[in-house]
Amino acid sequence: MSNLFRKVLVTGGAGFIGSNLVDRLLEEGADKIIIIDNFVTGQRQNVTHLLNDHRVEIIEQDLTDSTWLANWLASQNLEPLTFIFHFASPASPPRYQARPVLTYLVNSLVTHHLAQYTSQYSTRLFFASTSEVYGDPLVNPQPESYWGNVNPNGLRSCYDESKRLGETICGVWHRQTGADVRQARIFNTYGPRMDIDDGRVIPSFFQSILNNEALTVFGTGEQTRSFCYIDDLIEGIIRFAKNDDLSGQTINLGNPQEFNLLELVKIFEELSGQNLEKQFSELPADDPTRRRPDITKARRLLNWEPQVDLLTGLKKTYEYFKQQSGK
């Protein structure tokens, strides 16, 4: 094990992706992992298994308290962090829209503090950006070179514009100081440890099935998404994180198989063995009409390709939700 994961900070480590990432980092041989999370959208059950692990420290704290954050980072100077994974941020549209200020601060101001710290030590920073930086894209699939079509002052902008600013901040510190900063644009990812109440489409559909309710489809259901299973995403993150030659890079991570929501419902019918009732409701403002990653760059630089097809990944996720709900 190199020094890369000697002392790692995972912000948002109690969340869906963050907690899966922590488990993988431990498998990778990380010596020490510090999770900072205020549980605003994360779940305690995601980190219960880590409570007695001497390699893991969990700090319950809102990172947007920048006095606290600056002091805490300064207190790490004797044995500096070797790696920072910045994954803290609500990711579900209803949840980030319910906390717009926290959302834009955690992706901008907090990223600023972390990038500044990174530039002072030989720390590597990995920023969890998003396919939302492409907004409602006018090109499909979306390559990293596409600049996006984003409403700067809409309901989603507290999230997508702050992720864009987060990328700007990472780029500025990288260019000005040579800081080792890299960013993944993560496309819709699903799997165990999602919160079933989170409001994103996959947990919502499972919740409806488990409660014998109709699936709520927003709009006509013709909008598309491309869903990546968590294990595939984590593999891509780890390959990107460990590669010494990718400082300053931005890479899409997602599954390029594209489905519209009506097709997604059909897959849920196959999975559950039931004919599922659909209830249509109004499409939320600025809901992107299509989304599909161009992963040419990830294939080339990371030799990475998602392995888990949607039906297989959904089956694993269904098992998780059934077990959680006791049904």
Ligand code: NAD
């Ligand atoms: P999640 O809501 O499950 O996890 C986010 C975690 O961050 C939670 O544990 C939450 O409590 C914590 N958090 C949020 N604000 C915080 C704050 N101010 N201080 C401390 N902790 C805070 O979401 P997720 O799906 O695991 O997403 C993780 C990251 O990946 C986010 O940055 C998100 O934008 C990004 N991302 C996720 C997806 C996806 O499909 N899951 C897609 C694109 C980008």
Ligand code: UDP
């Ligand atoms: N959606 C839906 N029903 C739901 C939740 C979401 O039809 O219960 C739709 C939503 O309008 C969007 C797609 O599913 O078009 C994916 O939504 P999600 O919130 O999972 O992620 P997004 O990609 O929009 O951030």
